[in-house]
Amino acid sequence: MSSSLLLVLCVVLSALSGARGAPVLSAGEVNYTKCKALSVKLNEMARDLYHKVESKKMAIIIDEPPVSIRPIDTCDPWSLQSNNETCQSRIILALKNYTRIFHKDGVFNNLACSNWREQANEIANVTGHLLRVLREPVEAAPLDSVDWQASALCRDSVERLYSFSIISARVFSFLASPVAPTVEMKQC
Numbered sequence: 001m002s003s004s005l006l007l008v009l010c011v012v013l014s015a016l017s018g019a020r021g022a023p024v025l026s027a028g029e030v031n032y033t034k035c036k037a038l039s040v041k042l043n044e045m046a047r048d049l050y051h052k053v054e055s056k057k058m059a060i061i062i063d064e065p066p067v068s069i070r071p072i073d074t075c076d077p078w079s080l081q082s083n084n085e086t087c088q089s090r091i092i093l094a095l096k097n098y099t100r101i102f103h104k105d106g107v108f109n110n111l112a113c114s115n116w117r118e119q120a121n122e123i124a125n126v127t128g129h130l131l132r133v134l135r136e137p138v139e140a141a142p143l144d145s146v147d148w149q150a151s152a153l154c155r156d157s158v159e160r161l162y163s164f165s166i167i168s169a170r171v172f173s174f175l176a177s178p179v180a181p182t183v184e185m186k187q188c
């Protein structure tokens with residue numbers, strides 16, 4: 001198919017989905033519009049903190065790193081069209097990790113990271129809110145970190161969160177308004 005034909009098809013598809021009007025959610029369904037708004041907000045907050053938290057002065061081994069999104073989690077638009085469960089369940093695991101890490105009893109509780117504690121707690125509020133919209137329980141078990149490695153741990157957590165937030169914002173933007181992937185999206 002030529003790319004201009006694909007583009008026409010795309011425009012028609014988006015016009016059709018726009019014409020459906022506000023969808024009504026049935027019980028148990030997830031409001032992806034809300035997920036999109038929250039994940040975009042999370043990405044903005046993560047970027048802001050990424051520019052503030054000092055960089056690591058040393059390398060440390062993270063005992064319990066948050067889960068990351070891998071290619072096998074199929075979070076690309078093609079896979080999401082046929083299967084959104086695999087990607088979404090991985091995102092949920094990561095959101096649970098980040099809620100625990102950024103929560104007030106998490107790694108930012110340490111004195112070495114106290115400058116960013118409030119912003120970190122706000123982030124945990126957003127990840128917790130996102131989990132509730134996804135109908136997932138939020139449990140924030142306290143996390144102990146050793147003092148000497150706390151500042152490096154805070155920086156590491158922010159870097160990981162920032163990368164994760166970019167992917168999750170893309171995924172929820174797609175799920176909120178799925179549009180047939182276009183030729184251009186193949187280059188992502």
Ligand SMILES: *[C@@H]1O[C@H](CO)[C@@H](O)[C@H](O)[C@H]1NC(C)=O
Pocket residue numbers: 022023024025031032033034
């Ligand atoms: C989904 O959430 C958005 C944003 O909060 C809201 O405007 C919309 O009415 C909700 N949609 C449904 C179907 O509940």
Ligand SMILES: *[C@@H]1O[C@H](CO)[C@@H](O)[C@H](O)[C@H]1NC(C)=O
Pocket residue numbers: 064065066067093096097100101143
């Ligand atoms: C992150 O989640 C994984 C899988 O649920 C778990 O094994 C790991 O301990 C969690 N890490 C933190 C810091 O909560």
Ligand SMILES: *[C@@H]1O[C@H](CO)[C@@H](O)[C@H](O)[C@H]1NC(C)=O
Pocket residue numbers: 118119121122125
């Ligand atoms: C997080 O949410 C709780 C409950 O909604 C609220 O009391 C608290 O002030 C919020 N914390 C931040 C840092 O926004």
Ligand SMILES: *[C@@H]1O[C@H](CO)[C@@H](O)[C@H](O)[C@H]1NC(C)=O
Pocket residue numbers: 032080082083084085175176178
């Ligand atoms: C996610 O997948 C389920 C099951 O395949 C499907 O019913 C649902 O419409 C999908 N949701 C979105 C937003 O694509």
